[in-house]
Structures are given as C-alpha cells and as structure tokens.
Amino acid sequence: MRAETSQRVSRKFGQFLRLVRLTERTPYQSALPLAFLRIVEGGATLIIRLELEGIPDAAASIRDAIFRVCKLAAAISAEFSMDNERARAALSAAMLSRNRQAECVLWAENEIQQITDEDIRHWAQAMIADQPATLAGETLNNEPVPMPMEKQIYENMASALGIDLSDTNDLISQMVKIGIDDLDPTRVLRNCAHMFWTFSPHGHNFLHMMLAQQLQLPTMGAKVLHCTLHKYTRVGLSLDETYERFRHDYCDACPDRSPRPADWQYTHEWQLSEYNRNKEFLDGPRSETHTRKPFRPAPPIPMPGKTCAACGLEFNDSAAPWWCGFCQTWFCQRQECVDAHEKHPMPF
Numbered sequence: 548m549r550a551e552t553s554q555r556v557s558r559k560f561g562q563f564l565r566l567v568r569l570t571e572r573t574p575y576q577s578a579l580p581l582a583f584l585r586i587v588e589g590g591a592t593l594i595i596r597l598e599l600e601g602i603p604d605a606a607a608s609i610r611d612a613i614f615r616v617c618k619l620a621a622a623i624s625a626e627f628s629m630d631n632e633r634a635r636a637a638l639s640a641a642m643l644s645r646n647r648q649a650e651c652v653l654w655a656e657n658e659i660q661q662i663t664d665e666d667i668r669h670w671a672q673a674m675i676a677d678q679p680a681t682l683a684g685e686t687l688n689n690e691p692v693p694m695p696m697e698k699q700i701y702e703n704m705a706s707a708l709g710i711d712l713s714d715t716n717d718l719i720s721q722m723v724k725i726g727i728d729d730l731d732p733t734r735v736l737r738n739c740a741h742m743f744w745t746f747s748p749h750g751h752n753f754l755h756m757m758l759a760q761q762l763q764l765p766t767m768g769a770k771v772l773h774c775t776l777h778k779y780t781r782v783g784l785s786l787d788e789t790y791e792r793f794r795h796d797y798c799d800a801c802p803d804r805s806p807r808p809a810d811w812q813y814t815h816e817w818q819l820s821e822y823n824r825n826k827e828f829l830d831g832p833r834s835e836t837h838t839r840k841p842f843r844p845a846p847p848i849p850m851p852g853k854t855c856a857a858c859g860l861e862f863n864d865s866a867a868p869w870w871c872g873f874c875q876t877w878f879c880q881r882q883e884c885v886d887a888h889e890k891h892p893m894p895f
Contacts, residue, residue, distance in 0.1 A: 580620035580632040584639050591642040598645075610643045614651045617643075621658055629703055630664040631696045634671035641675050667696065694731045694813075701727045704762050723758060725785045726767030733813040735790045739798060740805045741776040743821045744786065775825055776803055855879035857887060 590613045597606035617640035624633035641655035655675060662668040670693060705712060705723050712727070714720045736742050747769035759767040772781045772793050779797045783789030798804055853862050856876040862868045866879040871888070878884055 580624045580629065580636055584617070584620055584635055591639075594643060595645065610651065614640055614643055614654075617651070618654070625661070627703075628663075629699075630662045630667045631699050632703065634659060634662055634667050638671055638674055666693075670696075698727050698730055701730070701762060701764055708762075719758065722767060722784075723762065723764070726759070726762075726764045729766040729770065729786045730764075731813055732786050733811070735772070735786050736813055737807045737809075737811050738790075738794070738804075739774075740807050741774050741803065743773055743775065743818070743825065745771050745773065745822065747771045747782050773825070777801070855881070855884060857884040 590609060594606045594610050594613075597603070597609070617636050620639075621633050621636035624630070624636060637655040637658040640651045640658075643649075643651045646652070652675075659668060659671045659675065662671065701723075702712060705727075710720050710723055711717065712720050712724045732744055736744070746765060759765060769782055769784055770786055770789065772783075772786070772789055773779070774793075774797060777797070779793070781789050781793040781796075783792070853868075854860060855862065855866070855868070855878050857878055858881060860866065860879065860881070862877075862879055866881045868877045868879060870877055878888060
C-alpha cells in the first residue's frame with residue numbers, strides 16, 4: 548500500500564512540475580506565483596515525513612524541485628513588484644527544511660531582505676523566525692494572512708485577469724472592488740456590538756457567480772447585516788450601502804446601540820465564532836427584511852373621544868376610523884382628511 552501511494556504521489560508531483568514548465572511563458576504571469584505555491588504546503592509535509600521515515604534521498608529530490616518552483620514564483624513576483632507574493636514564496640521555501648542552515652532557508656532569509664514594503668518584510672521576517680518550532684512538530688504554520696495582504700492578493704488576481712479596479716465606469720471592475728472592500732467589514736461592524744453579517748443565499752446573478760468563482764472571492768455576492776438583539780436584517784451587495792439603509796431605519800434612534808471599541812478589528816476567526824454563537828437564530832425563523840422599520844400593530848381606538856387626529860371630529864358609521872401605521876395615528880375616512888393626508892413612500 549505504501550509503495551502504491553508513493554507512486555501516485557510521484558506521478559501527481561510530476562504532473563505539477565510539467566504544468567509549471569508549460570505556464571512559464573503565459574502572458575498572465577502575475578497570476579502564477581500563488582498558484583505555484585499551492586503545492587508547497589503538501590510538499591513540505593511530505594518531505595518531513597520522508598525524512599522521519601529514513602528516506603532522505605527522496606526527500607532531498609522533492610525539496611530541490613519545489614525549491615526551484617519557489618524561486619521561480621519569487622522571481623515573477625519581483626518582476627511585477629508583488630511584495631506579498633514574493634514574501635510567501637520565500638516563506639514557502641523556508642518551510643522545506645527543518646535545518647535552518649539549509650540552502651532553501653538561507654535563500655529565503657536573503658530574499659525577504661529584498662522586499663521593499665516594510666510591513667510585509669517585517670511580517671515575513673517574524674513568520675520565518677517562528678518556523679522552526681512548527682516544523683519540528685510536523686505542524687505547518689497556520690498564521691492567518693494579514694487583511695491588507697489578503698486584499699492585495701485579490702487585487703493582483705483581478706489585475707491578472709485584465710480588470711482595472713480604478714475604472715469607475717466599468718461594472719465588472721466595481722463589482723470586484725466591492726467584493727475586495729467587503730473582505731474587511733470592520734468599518735461597519737464597529738458601529739454596534741449587536742451587529743454581524745452573513746452571506747445571503749440569494750442575490751447572486753450569473754455574472755457575480757462566475758467572477759466570484761474565478762477569483763475565489765465570496766464577498767462579491769449579496770451579504771446580510773443582522774441585529775442580533777432586535778432581529779432586524781438587511782440584504783445588499785455592498786456593505787457600505789446596506790449599512791447606510793440599516794443605520795437610517797434601525798440604528799439612529801435605537802437606545803440599545805453599543806459601539807465596539809475604537810481599536811476593535813474584524814477577523815475571520817471572530818466571524819466563525821459569532822456565526823456559531825448565533826446559529827440558533829440563523830437556523831430558526833428569520834426576521835423579514837424591511838424597506839423601513841416594521842410598524843407596531845394598531846392600538847385600540849383612543850378613548851373616550853374617539854376622534855380623528857386630522858379633523859377632530861368623532862368617528863361614525865359614515866367616517867369609520869382607519870389606522871396609519873406610518874403616522875402611528877387614527878384617522879377618519881372623510882374626503883377632506885383623506886385628501887390632506889400625506890402620501891407615504893411605502894404601503895402601511
């Protein structure tokens with residue numbers, strides 16, 4: 548069984564290397580580094596396993612091949628000034644050996660020194676310093692990618708597809724830009740501790756689905772803002788536009804509004820925890836999404852006067868009362884009152 552598995556792994560690895568060689572001359576080279584590096588995580592694990600099982604020659608052969616791929620990814624990234632991809636290529640190379648004096652590790656440390664973006668360089672240096680502990684335990688570093696870097700990755704992918712995110716007149720560009728901006732909803736969720744968001748099962752058109760799948764960018768689709776305290780919801784494609792409507796209808800006059808600390812920052816881990824915490828609410832009957840705040844049911848007709856709020860006359864059989872949910876007031880059906888009543892922007 549082990550021999551058969553080894554042969555299958557070798558065949559798959561050979562296929563990957565052939566694909567790398569075939570794509571070296573593509574006109575879309577800027578999209579290649581991250582694609583190349585997808586093999587590294589599994590390759591690093593395989594190398595360590597082979598060494599632990601006393602098969603160093605096989606481990607060294609695979610290491611050399613993947614190391615060449617990492618250097619190719621770094622070279623392409625440097626050519627297109629993609630510092631985040633260059634950093635990930637270097638970190639991937641450093642994962643290939645537990646010996647911190649190995650050629651791949653020393654090359655990675657030197658490559659990181661060449662990165663011009665100071666924040667990315669410092670992040671990569673800290674990551675490579677943490678690698679020995681994780682590699683010794685056969686556990687890969689699962690440190691999350693910083694949000695600015697995550698956004699930059701998607702921007703580079705979009706650029707590789709010919710999408711100009713600065714073009715405000717191009718529908719596709721703006722759709723992608725909204726998706727990238729909404730990766731980090733801190734600016735919205737910071738306004739109240741009772742608020743969180745989820746993906747909407749509706750609201751995707753074919754173009755959104757196609758682009759979201761191509762870029763692996765789920766936030767391009769419709770999103771739902773939730774108030775976990777009052778169970779209000781609002782759906783939209785842009786978190787900013789959706790929140791503006793949500794805030795106007797629900798938050799501005801809410802006595803329970805509770806802003807988060809000014810330094811609070813959204814993370815994917817927080818989102819998962821919040822989703823699990825509110826799972827009962829999400830799986831149960833959902834509050835309807837309203838254009839405006841839901842109105843309370845009509846109260847009893849005012850006593851003792853039983854008079855119209857507009858004309859002041861008592862209600863009778865010819866002028867039966869009716870309740871305006873928008874005005875929260877009882878009116879009669881006399882023609883002059885009906886004509887004088889303000890026409891509201893929605894049914895009530």
